[in-house]
Amino acid sequence: xxxxxxxxxxxxxxxxxxxxxxxxxxxxxxxxxxxxxxxxxxxxxxxxxxxxxxxxxxxxxxxxxxxxxxxxxxxxxxxxxxxxxxxxxxxxxxxxxxxxxxxxxxxxxxxxxxxxxxxxxxxxxxxxxxxxxxxxxxxxxxxxxxxxxxxxxxxxxxxxxxxxxxxxxxxxxxxxxxxxxxxxxxxxxxxxxxxxxxxxxxxxxxxxxxxxxxxxxxxxxxxxxxxxxxxxxxxxxxxxxxxxxxxxxxxxxxxxxxxxxxxxxxxxxxxxxxxxxxxxxxxxxxxxxxxxxxxxxxxxxxxxxxxxxxxxxxxxxxxxxxxxxxxxxxxxxxxxxxxxxxxxxxxxxxxxxxxxxxxxxxxxxxxxxxxxxxxxxxxxxxxxxxxxxxxxxxxxxxxxxxxxxxxxxxxxxxxxxxxxxxxxxxxxxxxxxxxxxxxxxxxxxxxxxxxx
Ligand SMILES: NC(=O)c1ccc[n+]([C@@H]2O[C@H](COP(=O)([O-])OP(=O)(O)OC[C@H]3O[C@@H](n4cnc5c(N)ncnc54)[C@H](O)[C@@H]3O)[C@@H](O)[C@H]2O)c1
Numbered sequence: 483x484x485x486x487x488x489x490x491x492x493x494x495x496x497x498x499x500x501x502x503x504x505x506x507x508x509x510x511x512x513x514x515x516x517x518x519x520x521x522x523x524x525x526x527x528x529x530x531x532x533x534x535x536x537x538x539x540x541x542x543x544x545x546x547x548x549x550x551x552x553x554x555x556x557x558x559x560x561x562x563x564x565x566x567x568x569x570x571x572x573x574x575x576x577x578x579x580x581x582x583x584x585x586x587x588x589x590x591x592x593x594x595x596x597x598x599x600x601x602x603x604x605x606x607x608x609x610x611x612x613x614x615x616x617x618x619x620x621x622x623x624x625x626x627x628x629x630x631x632x633x634x635x636x637x638x639x640x641x642x643x644x645x646x647x648x649x650x651x652x653x654x655x656x657x658x659x660x661x662x663x664x665x666x667x668x669x670x671x672x673x674x675x676x677x678x679x680x681x682x683x684x685x686x687x688x689x690x691x692x693x694x695x696x697x698x699x700x701x702x703x704x705x706x707x708x709x710x711x712x713x714x715x716x717x718x719x720x721x722x723x724x725x726x727x728x729x730x731x732x733x734x735x736x737x738x739x740x741x742x743x744x745x746x747x748x749x750x751x752x753x754x755x756x757x758x759x760x761x762x763x764x765x766x767x768x769x770x771x772x773x774x775x776x777x778x779x780x781x782x783x784x785x786x787x788x789x790x791x792x793x794x795x796x797x798x799x800x801x802x803x804x805x806x807x808x809x810x811x812x813x814x815x816x817x818x819x820x821x822x823x824x825x826x827x828x829x830x831x832x833x834x835x836x837x838x839x840x841x842x843x844x845x846x847x848x849x850x851x852x853x854x855x856x857x858x859x860x861x862x863x864x865x866x867x868x869x870x871x872x873x874x875x876x877x878x879x880x881x882x883x884x885x886x887x888x889x890x891x892x893x894x895x896x897x898x899x900x901x902x903x904x905x906x907x908x909x910x911x912x913x914x915x916x917x918x919x920x921x922x923x924x925x926x927x928x929x930x931x932x933x934x
Contacts, residue, residue: 523550524888527592529583529607530599531561532689534621534648538596539565542881544573549888553578553590557705558713560692583607592616594644594891596884600716601723602706605630612643619887621648623728624904626721628912635905635934646887646897647904649736651809653883655875657737658898659868660807663834664815665741667870670829671800673776677738679796681730682786686758689714718760720919725762726785727753727914730794735914736907737796737807738770738781745906745932746770746781751914752922757788764788768914809879833867906932 528538531554543549551569554577556562562579569577580586587595587610594617597604601623608618624631624647638645651657664670691697697710706722707713716722717729724732739745748771753763765788770781795808803826805815815835817826829835868874875882889895909932917923 522593522892523548524891525550525552525591525593526596526888527553527555527586527590527594528565528596528598529555529586530597530603530621531556531558531565532598535561535596535598536565537880538598538884539569540572541878542884545877545881546885546888548892549884551575551577552592553580553586555580555583555586557581557701558692558695560695584610587611587614587616594618594887597621600713601626601728602630602716602721605634608634608645609637612637612641612645615641615643617644617887617891619646619648619884620901622904623724623732623911624901624908626724626728628909631905631908631912632934635901638901639934644887644890644897645901646883646890647899647901648880648883649733649899649904649907650879650883651733651737652740652899653875653886654809654879655868655871655882656813657807657879659871659874660805661741662872663868663870664805664829668829668834670803670826670834671798671805672802674742674774674798674800675777675779676799677742677770677779677781677796678783678799679734679738679781680784680786680792681726681734681794682784682790682792683730684788684790686726686760686764686787687715687717687729718758718762720761723762724911724915725760726764726787727766727768727918728911730785731766731768731783731914732908732911734794734796735768735770735781735783735910736904738772738783739907739910741796741798742772742774742779742781743776744772744774744779746772746910746927747929748924748926749910749913749917750922750924751917753785753918763918766914766918768917770910833869902934905934 526543526549528535528551531539535556539551539554543551554562554565562581566577566579569575578590595607595611597607597618597620599607602625604620605625608620611618620634624634634645691710691714702710702713712719712722717725723729749768751766751768753766755761755763756765758764765786767784770783772779772781793812794810795806795812797806798804801818802821803815803817806812817823875885877885883898886895886898890897909927913925913927917925
């Protein structure tokens with residue numbers, strides 16, 4: 483086990499920085515790698531105990547045997563204290579709590595940190611942690627601007643530390659199976675020509691301050707917030723977050739890029755805040771143009787905030803078939819009528835998709851054929867049938883994604899979604915922002931902009 487008098491304790495000094503008015507930032511001055519023993523648990527500190535932070539602390543970490551929560555950090559006292567009290571109550575484990583990230587790094591012996599803070603904080607904490615020899619799991623989006631996202635990808639490359647970004651669909655068994663087996667191994671749908679997606683909600687994200695907290699505005703300013711409302715609802719401010727495009731769209735447009743095997747060369751986008759009147763657009767639509775290895779493709783994506791009708795999904799259309807995929811219930815595979823049932827029988831025989839009783843009503847010769855044959859839902863609901871994969875996690879996707887990170891720290895896996903891969907997807911997200919902020923427009927992305 484780890485020696486508690488480990489000489490490799492990371493030390494930090496505080497320096498002022500030009501980033502943000504009055505922010506107190508730290509710089510590491512001691513940089514030594516901690517040898518990691520296979521049997522050790524990965525010692526984690528979680529920064530940000532809001533919605534996602536609580537998910538990490540209570541729903542993800544306890545399900546990962548090789549993860550050990552050592553400390554939590556939040557600038558809101560009730561959030562960090564409630565996290566400590568609840569963790570003690572539920573798991574009998576005492577974790578330390580901090581207001582300040584750099585205090586935590588200085589005092590605790592950590593292997594890695596999990597950043598679940600607002601997007602505009604991610605770069606500084608991630609880069610400083612990596613410079614100090616720690617690995618980082620950072621929630622999406624990497625940042626709210628392209629320059630900081632790039633610094634994170636460069637930081638990972640420079641330090642050689644791990645930086646996984648929290649787009650958990652990359653560790654979702656169903657998504658990985660579709661990519662690895664149906665698309666890459668089998669080319670089941672032929673050339674994909676369209677990716678269509680949406681995430682519609684009937685509200686915009688807002689949180690109410692906890693009345694038990696006494697906020698000091700000077701303290702909040704040290705952390706980059708001008709008001710209490712900004713700390714709770716940072717998503718809606720252009721300087722702090724990325725609104726619906728980063729929050730929701732970045733998950734799904736990343737899937738477009740992954741499955742199409744390319745990044746868009748041109749984006750068109752428009753949006754407005756006519757419904758909720760926050761700084762960020764609450765309604766947006768974008769068209770993305772791709773040159774994929776198999777030919778041109780188009781992406782179409784939207785966010786609506788006044789109706790959750792038809793919900794959340796990504797849909798792909800190819801020459802031989804189409805599919806809808808989501809983290810929810812919308813999952814189905816369709817065969818084009820020109821593709822004979824006999825040809826797809828091998829996918830059924832392999833156990834990849836089911837062709838159960840209801841398939842009988844879609845006989846090839848059936849009168850009134852609309853041109854589309856619909857299969858029963860893909861076997862991906864039952865992970866026992868996800869055959870021919872490198873591995874199946876059988877975990878809720880947030881847990882699987884953090885598990886993949888923790889096990890990579892231990893040398894047991896490789897990252898499913900490192901910062902350089904994420905940066906490429908974020909480039910087009912920031913370009914979409916740019917187009918929306920310019921009241922709509924077309925932006926051409928030079929291939930060099932995707933390089934790190
Ligand atoms: N992958 C996903 O599905 C998913 C889901 C939700 C949120 N997220 C991401 O997680 C991050 C957090 O989102 P959230 O919904 O939990 O937000 P939140 O507002 O609920 O929580 C953020 C917390 O960070 C704290 N904080 C702010 N600045 C800090 C600082 N400098 N040091 C320490 N604590 C600080 C805040 O006080 C707050 O408690 C965002 O990047 C968001 O995009 C990802």
